[in-house]
Amino acid sequence: MKEGLIQQFEGYGEVxxxxxxxxxxxxxxxxxxxxxxKFINRLHPGRMTLRVADIIEETPLDGTLRxxxxxxxxxxxxxxxxxxxxxxxxxxxxxxxxxxxxPPNQTGYYDITVRRVKDGLVSNHLLDxxxxxxxLVCSGPAGNFYHNPLIHDRSMVCIAxxxxxxxxxxxxxxxxxxxxxxxxxxxxxxxxxxxxxxxKRLEAIAGRFPNIHFHPVIENPPEGYGxxxxxxxxxxxxxxxxxxxxxxxFICGPQGLYDFCVPELEKLGIPGKKIRTEAYAPAAPIxxxxxxxxxxxxDDRFEIRIKDGKVFSARAGEPLLMTLxxxxxxxxxxxxxxxxxxxxxxxxxxxxxQPAGTPVRRSDRRYGYVHSCVSYPLxxxxxxx
Amino acid sequence: MQDYDVIVIGAGNGGLSAAATLAQNGMxxxxxxxHNIPGGSATSFCRGRFEFEVALHQLSGMGTTxxxxxxxxxxGRLGVLEELxxxxxxxxxxxFIPGKLDVTLPADRSGVLETLQKRFPxxxxxxxxxxxLVYAYAIELYTFLRNPSAAQGxxxxxxxxxxxxxxxVLDEFFTxxxxxxxxxxxxxxxxxxxxxxxxxxxAILFFTYIEMKPCHIKGGSQALSNAILNAFLxxxxxxxxxxxxxxxxxxxxxxxxxxTEDGDEITSKYVVSNASKITTFVDLIGREHxxxxxxxDMRGLSRSPSGFCVYVGLDREPAEMGxxxxxxxxxxxxxxxxxxxxxMKVLDTENDMxxxxxxDVADPEFSPPGACQAVLVTLKYxxxxxxxxxxxxxxxxxxxxxAMIRQVEKVYPDFRGxxxxxxxxxxxTFMRYLGTPGGSIYGFEQYMKDSLFFEQPRVSPVKGxxxxxxxxxxxxxxxxxMSGKSAAGAILRMEx
Numbered sequence: 001m002k003e004g005l006i007q008q009f010e011g012y013g014e015v016x017x018x019x020x021x022x023x024x025x026x027x028x029x030x031x032x033x034x035x036x037x038k039f040i041n042r043l044h045p046g047r048m049t050l051r052v053a054d055i056i057e058e059t060p061l062d063g064t065l066r067x068x069x070x071x072x073x074x075x076x077x078x079x080x081x082x083x084x085x086x087x088x089x090x091x092x093x094x095x096x097x098x099x100x101x102x103p104p105n106q107t108g109y110y111d112i113t114v115r116r117v118k119d120g121l122v123s124n125h126l127l128d129x130x131x132x133x134x135x136l137v138c139s140g141p142a143g144n145f146y147h148n149p150l151i152h153d154r155s156m157v158c159i160a161x162x163x164x165x166x167x168x169x170x171x172x173x174x175x176x177x178x179x180x181x182x183x184x185x186x187x188x189x190x191x192x193x194x195x196x197x198x199x200k201r202l203e204a205i206a207g208r209f210p211n212i213h214f215h216p217v218i219e220n221p222p223e224g225y226g227x228x229x230x231x232x233x234x235x236x237x238x239x240x241x242x243x244x245x246x247x248x249x250f251i252c253g254p255q256g257l258y259d260f261c262v263p264e265l266e267k268l269g270i271p272g273k274k275i276r277t278e279a280y281a282p283a284a285p286i287x288x289x290x291x292x293x294x295x296x297x298x299d300d301r302f303e304i305r306i307k308d309g310k311v312f313s314a315r316a317g318e319p320l321l322m323t324l325x326x327x328x329x330x331x332x333x334x335x336x337x338x339x340x341x342x343x344x345x346x347x348x349x350x351x352x353x354q355p356a357g358t359p360v361r362r363s364d365r366r367y368g369y370v371h372s373c374v375s376y377p378l379x380x381x382x383x384x385x
Numbered sequence: 386m387q388d389y390d391v392i393v394i395g396a397g398n399g400g401l402s403a404a405a406t407l408a409q410n411g412m413x414x415x416x417x418x419x420h421n422i423p424g425g426s427a428t429s430f431c432r433g434r435f436e437f438e439v440a441l442h443q444l445s446g447m448g449t450t451x452x453x454x455x456x457x458x459x460x461g462r463l464g465v466l467e468e469l470x471x472x473x474x475x476x477x478x479x480x481f482i483p484g485k486l487d488v489t490l491p492a493d494r495s496g497v498l499e500t501l502q503k504r505f506p507x508x509x510x511x512x513x514x515x516x517x518l519v520y521a522y523a524i525e526l527y528t529f530l531r532n533p534s535a536a537q538g539x540x541x542x543x544x545x546x547x548x549x550x551x552x553x554v555l556d557e558f559f560t561x562x563x564x565x566x567x568x569x570x571x572x573x574x575x576x577x578x579x580x581x582x583x584x585x586x587x588a589i590l591f592f593t594y595i596e597m598k599p600c601h602i603k604g605g606s607q608a609l610s611n612a613i614l615n616a617f618l619x620x621x622x623x624x625x626x627x628x629x630x631x632x633x634x635x636x637x638x639x640x641x642x643x644x645t646e647d648g649d650e651i652t653s654k655y656v657v658s659n660a661s662k663i664t665t666f667v668d669l670i671g672r673e674h675x676x677x678x679x680x681x682d683m684r685g686l687s688r689s690p691s692g693f694c695v696y697v698g699l700d701r702e703p704a705e706m707g708x709x710x711x712x713x714x715x716x717x718x719x720x721x722x723x724x725x726x727x728x729m730k731v732l733d734t735e736n737d738m739x740x741x742x743x744x745d746v747a748d749p750e751f752s753p754p755g756a757c758q759a760v761l762v763t764l765k766y767x768x769x770x771x772x773x774x775x776x777x778x779x780x781x782x783x784x785x786x787x788a789m790i791r792q793v794e795k796v797y798p799d800f801r802g803x804x805x806x807x808x809x810x811x812x813x814t815f816m817r818y819l820g821t822p823g824g825s826i827y828g829f830e831q832y833m834k835d836s837l838f839f840e841q842p843r844v845s846p847v848k849g850x851x852x853x854x855x856x857x858x859x860x861x862x863x864x865x866x867m868s869g870k871s872a873a874g875a876i877l878r879m880e881x
Contacts, residue, residue, distance in 0.1 A: 002533035005540065006838050011548030018834040019685060026684035029663045030672045032822055036664070040817045042775050076776045107776070144432065149783050150790070150807045273433075273700055273805040308623075332421070332627050341431075344421045344626070359431035363608035364422075367615055384618075385626070 043075055045140040048083075052134045053109060058197045062163065063127050064101065064113045067136065077141030079104050079174045080167040080250075080278075083112065084139040084334045089125040094325045095333050096122045099166040099252070099278075100141065101198075103173035113197060115163035139334055145252065145278040147171060147182070152248040152276070154182045157241055159232055159261050161189045161253025165197050167278065168252065172202070176209050183211040185241050187232045189257060191219045215240060232257075234264035244268060249275045255283040279337035282355045286317050286376055289355050296378055303380040307348060314377050320345070320352065321372040324385075331372060331385060338374035345372045350381035389415040389623075391876060392643045392653040394630045394669070397425025397819075398862060399853030400659030401613040402869030405463050407657075408620035410877055415653070416622065417645060419629035424610030425659070425819060425854075426826065427862065433806045434753050435698035438760065440826075441606035442574065442712060442742050443599035446863035447471055454597040456863045459870055464619075465612040470603040472748045477594055479710035480567045482719060483795045488567060489710050492598050494520075497591075505564045515558040515568075516591070522546055523592035526585055530837065548833055551579040551587040552721050562719040569721040570714040573740040575860065576689045576764055576827045579721040583836040586859075601711070601744055605751075606862070633658070633665070635674040639848035655849045657872050661821045661828070662856040663688075670847065679846045686835060688767075689860070690729050691812030691824030695761040695786045698806035703745045703757045706797055713741040715792050729764050732773070734785040737763040739792045756805070761789045767812040767823030782809045828855035851875055 006012060050067035057063050077100060086095040098112035117123045130136070145167055147156065158168045165188055175182050186206075190196045196216050206214035217228040217236070228236060238244065249270060251261055258277055265275055282289055287298045298317025305311045306329065314323040321343050324331050333343040338358040347368040352375040354360070360370065393404040396418040408414045422428060426440035448454030453461065460466045477497070479489040488504050490497050498516060502509045522542045529540055546554060551572065555565040569579040571590045579587070602608050614624065631648070633656055634641040642652035658665040662683070666675055699706060717736040718724075728737050745757035752758050773781050786809045793800050816824035829835060837859065845851060851872040855861075858868035 002529075002838075005529075005533055006547070009544055009547040009838075015548050015834050015839075018832075019839065022685035022687075022834065023681060024684075027687065028680070029683055029822075030667050030680055032663060033667050033671075036668075036816060036820055036822055039771060040813070043778060043813060044817050076778060078779055104776075148807060150786055150809075151804050271700075339431075342421055342627075359433075359436075361422075361429055361431060361436055361607055363604045363611040366604075366608075367611050369422075369611075 041075075042073075045075055048075075048138045048140060050110065050136050050138055052130060052132055052136065055130070055132060058113060059195050061195055062113055062115045062197050064111050065126065065130065065136075067110045067112065067138070068108065070135065074107060074110060075140055077104055078146035079170040080146035081141040081143040082167075082335070083110065083141055084336075085112070085122070085126070086137045086139070087122065087125065089121055089129070092121065092325050093328070093330055094122060094322070095139075095336070097143075097335050097337070099143075099145075099170065101166040101169045103170050103177055105174055105177050113163060113166050113169075142334055142340065143279070144339070145250070145276065153246050153274075155247040156182060156184050157237060157244075157247055157249045158184055158186045159189070159249065159251045159253070159257070160186065161257035162195070163197065164253030164257065164278070168250070169198050169202075172205060172212055176205055176212060183213075185213045186215060187237065187240075188214070188216045189219070189232050189253065190216060193218050193222060193225065213240070232261055232264070234268045237265070238268055244270060247274070250278075251275065252278040253280070255280055279335050279339040281337050282374060284317070286353070286355075289353075291356055292353055293378060302350070302377040304377065305380075305382045307382060307384045309385075314381075316353075316377055318376070319373050320370075320375045320377060320383075324372065329385065333373055336373040338371045341371055343372045344369050346384040347375075348382040348384055350377065350379040352376055352381065353378050386650065386652060388642075388652045389413045390653060391415075391655040391657060392417065392630075392651060393657045393659065394633075394643065394665075395419070395425065395659030395854070396423035396610070396614065396624065397659045397854055398427050398610075398865035399855070399858070399869040399872070400425070400657065401610060401617065402459070402463070402866045403657045403659070403851070403853045403873045404622055404869070405613050405617040405620070406870050406873035407876060408617050408622035409463065410873075412876070412880075414617070414622045415651065416617070416624040417628050417630050417643065418624060418626050419646075419820065420818065421626050422607075422610075423614045423624070424607055427606035427610045429605045429607040430808070432696075432808050433698060434756065435758055435806050436605065437696040437698070437758060437808065438605040438744060441601065441862060442740065442760075442762075443474065443594065444471070444601060444862055445593050445599065446597055447600045448597040454593075456866060459866065463613060463616050465609075465616050468612040468615070469608060472601045472603060474599040474601060474711045474747045476710050476712070477599065478570065478712040478714055480570045480714050480716065481796050482563070482566065482716045485719065486563050486566065486716075490567070492595055494595050497595065501564065501567065505561055508559055508561060508564055511558045512564075515554075518542070518546075518554070518558075519588045519591050522584070523588045526588065546584050547838060549584045550833065551582045551584050554584045554587075555579060555721060562721075565721050566716060566719040570716060570738070572725075573714055573738060573762070573764065575831070577830060577832065578723050578726040580723040581726060581832060583831065583833050585836060586831065599711075601747055603748060603750070605744070630660070630669055633669045633850070635670055635847055638674070640850050655851065655876050657851045657853055657869070657876070659854045659869070661825070661854075662852060663822050664820060665852065666846075670850075675846050682841070686829040687832075688823045688825045689827035689830045690764040690766045691770075691815045692810070692826050693734060693763050693765045693785060693789075693812065694810040695789055696806075696808045696810070697759045697761065697790075697804050698752070699757050699759060699800075699803045700755070700805045701757065701799075701803045702749070702755060703743050706757070706799055706803065708743045708746060708757070708759070708797060711743060711746045713796060715739040715741055715796055717792075730766050730769065732769040732781065732785065734763055734788045737789070737792070739763055739789055741793060741796070759793075759800075761793060763789060765812055767816060767825070770812045771823070778811075778813070782811055785811075826855070827860035828857070831859070
């Protein structure tokens with residue numbers, strides 16, 4: 001009936017002809033099998049297998065793994081982004097994000113520099129057990145800590161602590177290799193002079209390129225050390241950089257660095273939007289974080305029940321994600337710092353602690369979804385993965 | 386072996402509403418979702434202190450509590466209405482051509498007339514007649530779609546205008562090109578320029594948005610997705626995140642179940658696919674299970690454009706920025722004859738029409754205090770972006786975003802100086818997150834030949850398989866949500 005009526009409408013003949021012609025000469029969609037995934041993998045592969053081509057000792061604490069692609073292709077990234085290395089160690093399947101230290105214009109390999117963490121599950125595995133020619137499974141590059149020319153100034157003050165130097169190494173090398181019009185003032189806080197990663201390379205770059213300024217700041221310097229000592233204070237930054245308007249500040253390092261430097265910069269009158277921080281995992285013990293309930297010790301244990309799954313006991317002071325991994329329950333993860341939302345799980349009942357400022361979508365809060373990498377059980381929980 | 390009554394592939398609008406309706410009716414349902422969050426396009430992401438709305442610009446079909454629209458009724462039946470708050474937008478949009486035109490159409494019929502008649506007094510009568518036609522045509526169209534068996538001759542307007550383009554009708558009624566450009570600008574929400582867009586869609590847009598008002602959702606479209614999922618879970622539904630479908634199992638022309646990406650085999654009597662039609666039949670099922678005729682029919686269809694979006698967090702409130710309309714269409718000129726269609730096929734965004742949305746105008750709580758967010762959208766086909774070498778991708782992204790920001794500065798001069806966060810999505814971003822070929826955001830295109838008079842046959846070439854989402858429905862939130870309900874309805878009818 002409908003068809004019959006439509007045929008009476010003015011202009012039907014022409015449209016009907018169009019339909020016929022288009023069907024005749026149109027697109028054979030069956031040829032497109034697999035094309036979306038193949039295409040997207042050039043930019044954002046979900047998974048890469050990278051081979052350790054070289055291991056470079058940087059300092060007594062740090063080593064660089066030079067990773068080359070098994071299939072000959074590395075996706076591009078923006079200097080400052082990270083990859084997440086997945087591995088199994090001590091019967092635990094887990095992952096860790098590492099900023100890529102090599103620049104994006106280096107298309108042959110990614111360097112990741114690993115700092116040894118005392119009792120660190122993954123850092124010790126990567127530094128002690130991984131050998132040349134081993135293969136690592138990694139995520140594609142990700143992360144939001146990079147220079148965005150739409151909002152960030154050409155003049156950058158970069159503040160690094162410890163292994164937080166790696167994204168800046170990538171940025172600085174890209175700037176000098178590609179002749180980008182940017183100026184960098186790098187303040188690199190380190191406990192000792194020996195622990196300054198890439199010191200020789202950074203000194204050499206700063207010596208050759210007038211737009212790169214390198215200032216190590218040493219907490220416990222050797223006697224007679226002539227460089228900057230102590231912590232990276234606002235007044236130090238102001239003395240070195242001078243006028244700060246028209247400058248964007250980038251900070252990367254352990255939590256203590258943010259806790260100290262952000263207020264220092266704010267004291268200089270720098271607006272919040274000019275201060276960009278890389279995601280970081282909260283410092284242990286978690287009970288030192290503001291808002292942690294006084295009546296709960298990190299060693300308290302609670303029962304976790306997975307909907308339709310197993311029941312086990314968890315330590316309050318351990319991120320839920322880590323507990324799940326130890327129980328052999330795989331939850332995908334990338335940043336492990338509460339930013340990327342990859343490890344999102346639903347808390348059906350019970351309470352967790354989430355450090356202040358963790359970006360969780362409003363409606364996720366309402367329905368109990370959390371980033372399991374920065375959620376700590378405060379009660380018995382039922383969760384949905 | 387795990388078994389469900391229904392497996393739903395994809396938790397987009399269509400998948401969610403299908404799944405929730407089925408679970409509510411006692412079916413055992415499993416949703417497989419590739420991503421870690423439900424919603425498909427109906428989602429949000431966080432940057433800095435902002436939570437950005439990805440896709441919802443103007444929600445249609447809500448109506449009021451007293452006179453509920455189809456979408457409000459559907460959400461009510463799913464039991465999620467109480468969970469959500471809706472914000473009515475007072476305006477349809479502001480249309481802006483630098484130096485030439487600046488009108489804001491309020492979301493009521495007499496207001497639209499007054500505004501246009503005041504700005505174009507010479508065509509006062511024609512303006513009145515045009516909107517009379519829009520209303521009468523829309524009503525006739527709805528009657529026809531509901532009950533085409535009514536005697537021929539009761540559809541005199543369809544008879545005359547069913548196969549006219551929006552431009553045909555605008556040309557028939559108006560002379561001033563600037564006047565034609567104002568209603569013409571609504572094409573930005575459909576993806577075809579007025580010269581190619583069926584008049585039917587323009588009439589529907591004006592009719593429904595004026596009668597039922599454009600709305601937004603407190604907390605954004607993610608709140609809607611989470612609420613529907615929550616209702617689904619409450620009815621015993623199960624969802625697996627981070628778990629895409631790898632294959633739909635078909636034997637003797639009927640579905641048997643799904644193999645997940647991880648290789649898990651799950652059986653089911655029915656499958657509802659919210660993946661694109663191309664993905665579903667070509668990738669998940671495979672041509673060997675589908676009659677050739679099916680692909681022959683699909684051959685005539687073309688993929689819709691994708692989008693190039695710039696999500697901006699601003700460190701000022703909208704009023705301080707001079708932003709007083711929720712939606713602004715920034716047009717480079719008054720052309721409605723397809724110049725913008727050509728623009729969709731090139732990489733550059735210079736001189737594109739920019740759809741500019743600021744949700745904080747209608748909902749001051751949308752962003753943190755003292756801040757607001759703006760989303761700049763231009764429609765683009767995926768192909769030019771697919772030709773960009775991967776290593777130049779980031780640079781091109783910033784270059785094109787910059788050009789759009791320059792367009793916006795013509796309307797809101799202080800815009801750039803107050804940008805705090807900027808994230809850019811290209812057609813490749815949509816391709817990545819939606820999994821659609823070419824990053825299409827509106828499914829197949831709806832040229833006259835594919836318009837609502839020629840809907841694709843609803844009969845599935847595979848027994849037990851149903852489709853939901855933008856590839857089998859009109860584009861937009863209301864139609865995709867409704868498509869899921871229809872798919873669920875079809876399954877429930879088969880179950881008796």
